[in-house]
């Protein structure tokens with residue numbers, strides 16, 4: 001937590017939000033939870049567009065939806081910025097135990113996985129508890145087998161076990177291939193017990209042979225492990241039809257609410273418009289799009305006075321390599337000082353429980369005042385090593401001041417990257433609190449009396465430390 | 469609840485369990501929860517056999533497993549009784565919204581459904597809240613469309629909303645076909661929100677055209693309904709590859725623990741060995757097989773004295789028409805008086821919360837003493853209109869005395885007939901309580917000092933009333 005002596009004799013040098021700004025912020029807190037449009041925006045996106053695999057059949061429809069929705073919500077400016085990337089296509093995905101206990105297994109291809117041969121890939125299974133255990137094994141043990149990494153993930157408010165678990169997904173295929181494995185099956189990176197596997201990006205290491213990679217649902221991982229405990233060789237056949245598609249150009253879709261007095265300075269909020277293809281991308285990251293669109297729209301609809309513009313960016317293709325975030329950095333590198341502060345929502349429906357930041361030390365009193373204003377939403381003080389979200393990593397490296405509205409992710413990884421990521425899981429009370437938190441944040445940041453430090457060397461250095 | 473004056477002056481005419489029998493029963497209650505084998509039997513069945521569609525690829529393996537398991541558990545007699553039935557095979561099952569909001573839908577074919585044309589069946593959707601609403605509609609509205617019945621199901625300890633909901637599944641296709649519909653989609657008969665559709669038997673009415681029938685997962689039903697609320701025609705394409713297969717002969721697999729003194733009389737307990745094919749049939753009805761096998765095995769292992777034999781029947785093909793139960797009735801019709809009492813476990817993992825019965829009035833004091841003995845397991849008194857379970861309906865009609873060990877089914881329909889019906893959902897404490905309850909029931913019934921009324925006209929009449 002951030003602690004400052006507020007009752008100081010040098011109080012005059014401490015930056016302060018105006019009394020009027022804080023009073024407006026309080027009206028947002030009291031009024032917005034019932035009066036923002038986040039739920040109906042999210043219902044519209046998931047119903048009218050649905051799954052939004054980057055470069056997939058709904059990508060262009062998602063872009064058209066977002067552009068029309070910004071316009072319909074009354075944003076002052078709406079525009080597109082092109083983002084080009086390689087694509088990946090899912091195909092069939094089946095697996096079965098061949099012996100000694102024939103039965104089907106429920107799997108899903110990891111993003112970027114190559115296909116198996118059309119007739120399938122059949123091999124004996126070798127199980128590892130973790131990626132590290134695999135890496136410590138030998139070619140003699142692994143060669144010719146399908147590697148099965150069975151690392152379970154536990155639930156935490158901040159997703160603390162995602163990092164220790166996700167390596168099996170993002171790096172497991174190449175680690176297995178280095179030891180001669182012919183395929184990879186991982187226990188889903190998820191905290192549920194549903195027979196719905198979790199997809200997500202798998203990166204192949206340069207110079208290492210690519211092997212097909214898929215996730216088993218948690219019940220299937222338990223089943224396969226129980227079979228292996230009996231001591232007999234277990235042979236599995238997997239069929240994946242996935243593989244690379246053509247290069248594609250999508251768009252970051254941007255809507256802006258302008259300050260009355262013309263300015264180039266703006267607060268950036270947003271989420272990513274793409275999703276994985278198995279669900280309708282309700283919590284990842286339809287929720288982030290909806291809460292930030294609703295937050296800005298609320299401020300405009302209520303005609304709340306802002307000194308700086310509020311820009312909502314819906315980033316293209318976060319899932320397969322942060323393409324939208326990197327493009328935005330490239331296009332806007334020259335004027336990062338115009339970005340007052342930035343915050344992305346990409347950790348589910350919320351609620352927000354803490355306000356983290358990455359600002360210059362002199363601006364910390366402002367952060368404290370913001371948190372105090374938001375404390376009525378049960379938002380606690382956080383730390384100053386925050387990051388703004390995956391699509392803001394690139395801007396962060398340029399020294400843009402970041403805010404992390406920490407979302408309660410206790411149940412996020414029950415649904416994350418599965419077919420179960422659908423609108424019916426979203427609770428109005430949680431989403432509305434998150435949208436209200438973003439409205440308060442954006443409104444306050446857009447009325448900040450002094451800089452949070454965007455573009456200053458201190459924040460460039462701090463971002464460098466955070467990513468190394 | 470059953471209430472009797474026990475402190476009666478005619479106490480001598482009231483049948484009573486012996487003091488020794490009640491003391492042994494108490495040792496079961498105290499010892500068995502930790503010392504029965506239900507969990508490991510169920511783990512073995514679901515791991516080594518898995519899905520058990522009647523007549524499907526694992527039917528013969530399930531029969532072999534059951535025979536070997538009875539033998540391995542030390543049952544005195546183990547045998548098979550053949551059961552012949554028509555089969556049904558699942559094929560591909562996909563659906564998608566064609567317009568106005570193209571996206572995939574998650575469905576599963578209802579058991580017994582015919583296939584669509586190979587190129588799929590495309591038509592506009594017409595939604596009904598209930599089967600009754602469909603039946604009250606007209607040919608003019610329904611003809612040429614795919615009927616969508618969107619009846620939600622609520623959770624209750626006794627599954628009270630299953631009856632009012634399941635008609636859409638079991639009779640919806642013919643009701644729709646009578647009004648000229650070309651296909652049926654129902655909201656899954658289930659209480660969960662997972663994107664896993666619930667299968668189950670669909671019966672075609674004689675003389676009515678057969679149309680393809682499938683269930684949408686609950687999230688997909690909500691999604692489709694939300695699309696329809698927008699007022700534009702919604703067109704869906706469904707592909708089913710299911711259809712009839714050849715006639716097949718499976719087996720009721722039977723294991724018996726014999727009383728020391730040779731007798732033909734026996735207590736019948738059991739479950740059904742078949743399951744639907746989407747999950748591994750852990751709660752439906754691997755649990756029923758496991759708890760009844762474990763109950764009898766416990767009594768044998770502890771050498772508890774019984775006057776009558778205890779017979780465990782694992783019925784073939786319950787799911788597609790009670791074939792095993794009907795065969796058992798046909799094969800044993802002549803000597804139903806040998807069946808002291810019967811009880812099936814087919815409502816999930818438990819725990820047991822009440823003891824229902826269908827016995828002659830003179831035997832009610834015995835039921836009360838049994839419930840009192842079992843009350844330490846939190847089993848309450850029930851009613852005397854109980855039924856013993858689906859596979860015992862046929863025996864019940866012959867007047868066999870029935871016991872209903874009422875299982876807590878509050879979460880049963882979250883998993884029922886879905887891919888999510890897997891072993892990892894089973895909690896040891898719940899399954900052990902159920903197995904212990906069946907052990908106490910079987911032990912007490914096998915030492916009943918007088919008849920419960922099996923074969924007497926009163927119970928034949930009572931069964932007739934219960935099914936009309």
Ligand SMILES: [Zn+2]
Pocket residue numbers: 272284285318346347
């Ligand atoms: Zn995301």
Ligand SMILES: [Zn+2]
Pocket residue numbers: 284319417
């Ligand atoms: Zn994601």
Ligand SMILES: [Zn+2]
Pocket residue numbers: 740752753786814815
């Ligand atoms: Zn059943």
Ligand SMILES: [Zn+2]
Pocket residue numbers: 752787885
């Ligand atoms: Zn069933």
